[in-house]
Amino acid sequence: MGCCGSSEQKQREWKPLEDRSCTDIPWLIIFALFCTGMACIAGFSISTGAASRLISGYDSYGNTCGQKNGKIEGVELSGRDQTDNKYVFFLDPCNIDILNRKIKSMALCVSRCPDRELKTYTDVKKFALQNGSELCSYDIPVSRYPSHGERSKKCPKLPVPPSKSLPVFHRCTPVDISCYAQFAEAFVTFVSDNSMLHRVIAGVMASKEIIMGLCVLALVLSIILMVVIRYISVVLVWMLTALVVLGSLGGTGVLWWLYVDHRMNLTDQTGTTPTPQQQLATGNVQALLVYAVIATVFTVILLLLLFFMRKRVALTITLFHVAGKVFTHLPLLALQPFWTFLSLMLFWVSWLGVFLFLGTTGSPVQSEETGLVEFRMSGPLQYMVWYHAVGLIWISQFILACQQMTVAGAVVTYYFTRNKSQLPMTPIVSSMLRLTRYHLGTVAKGSFIITLVEIPRLILTYIHNQLKGKENACARCMLKACICCLWCLKKCLTYLNQNAYTATAINSTSFCTSACDAFVILVENALRVATINTVGDFVLFLGKVLIVSCTAFVGVLSLNYQRDYTVWVLPLLIVCLFSWLVAHCFLSVFEIVVDVLFLCFAVDTKHNDGSPGREFYMDKALMVRGREARLGGRLWLGPRFSTSNTSSLVC
Secondary structure: OOOOOOOOOOOOOOOOOOOOOOOOHHHHHHHHHHHHHHHHOOOHHOOHHHHHHHHHHHHOOOOOOOOOOOOOOOOOOOOEEOOOOEEEEEEOOOOEEOOOOOEOOOEEEEEEOOOOOOOHHHHHHHHHHOOOOOOOOOOOOHOOOOOOOOOOHHOOOEOOOEEEEOOOOEEEEOHHHHHHHHHHHOOOOEEEEEEEHHHHHHHHHHHHHHHHHHHHHHHHHHHHHHHHHHHHHHHHHHHHHHHHHHHHHHHHHHHHHHHHHHHHHHOOOOOOOOHHHHHHHHHHHHHHHHHHHHHHHHHHHHHHHHHHHHHHHHHHHHHHHHHHHHHHOOOHHEEEEEEHHHHHHHHHHHHHHHHHHHHOOEEEEEEEOOOOEEEOOOOHHHHHHHHHHHHHHHHHHHHHHHHHHHHHHHHHHHHHOHHHHHOOHHHHHHHHHHHHHHHHHHHHHHHEEEEEHHHHHHHHHHHHHHHHOOHHHHHHHHHHHHHHHHHHHHHHHHHHHHHHHHHHHHHHHOOOHHHHHHHHHHHHHHHHHHHHHHHHHHHHHHHHHHHHHHHHEEEHHEEEEEEEEOOOHHHHHHHHHHHHHHHHHHHHHHHHHHHHHHHHHHHHHHOOOOOOOOOOOOOOOHHHHHHHHHHHHHHHHHHHHHHHHHHHOOO
């Protein structure tokens, strides 16, 4: 159904958890067809030999190592039987193409990687005779390795470093750390000191147990914070309020004091001929006066806002308190980030595997410059990569939306169940089953809308990075402005989608109808929404900072206790980054719970007044806020909240 073509009645009552029906079935069919296309791409890349070429590797003549090969027209050394030669050996493995992130070297299939350094071509010849592993091109006999005229091009660069084969991908990779530094340079351009790189890697490997322990600590702290934040939210919010008020008053007072002090000094110097210093002092006095007036106006406005919005700040604190209760009644909510992370990782790994397969899919093409064979897709097949890239965004957003819908369904069940002892055994599992049975189409549609905004933003970001230093200032500013606008649009749509999923969980309506219903509710409670998003987000930000700080502090103590760790920077950075990500994942679930509770609270106060037959569903802690909201609603919206005139929620 189109957003403006909803067939539902205009004065529809909200009936939480009463009726349940399938929503947005056409979008579920579209999403299923899209996933089928992704599966076809994966099957095509595997069936055409791309998987075997990626895992087993292939040489510069188009022969896949470890198997028999067919002849490639125009390539003399193709079609060889490489059954015994299972490893890919690069003649110059340290010759890295920084821009294209690949090795610019001839590759051969060999039976064994050189396990010791070969300093001369005579050593290369001896290694081939002893192990049967020919390290020069197939058209050069082993006996002519030391004297062949093209040995500089078709034989390995001397000295040949010792190498080992990768566990899964049969590539001979050098053991020498200096060559690894050149590999790392392709991804981390600031690494140039090999000794420093060696110390950093050694520090990370030596402290891996401590890093893993600190990551577990961050996980435990995040779970604990989700439970206890309802007890410390009051202190955090009012501490924040006090700091803001004191900072504003103190800053304003300092500015007025500086203005008076500079004005008195300037008055003492009057009567003489103005000097450049006095003119500068006069300008400073005028600037201080402007700053002081602006600070005064800002402080007055801030104090007025805090005074009139004190009840809304109290509502935010109460929502945090009730959200903590939700986690005690629904402990499986704490595991939701695990399932989402696991699903995303499984999808990303499979997506990356197919993407790598696509890199070796296509027909063999001989390069005119080097004469080496590469596999490239041509014609309509080359658009499979773009289709695959869109799938990365849409399916990732779909998985995240499933988390939002699951959490919303569980919290809605908790909120609108009057007798908490009658809750389902596992509300999270029940919510997942409802999502799977009724609302996958709604989630697919909402995630597709985010994808439509994300794709142009990523394209513009890519163009901006490619044109760095080439475009003029105006074009650079326009690109950044477009990227920023698309980012803001994505954030707004994500927030609206989340509330639409909550409305769907309550009333089992389609995405467009739910989005319009949620939008009307949010507009009617705009000040409360702004307060919750600002105060609540800052409290959660402080929680994240607290987890990172505690983890980093324990990390410093642990690394200081083990004196053999000479480089602390990278281990601490890894720990801090992981602890931030863990805290963000868990507190994001807490944030979703708070937003869902607020929308349920707004719906509850709009359609119930506590009278017999229209009792509130809300928790006792929210009851006072609910009666205030009913009174405030009548004062602000007038007849819109009367029992005889219910606002129509139309798309």
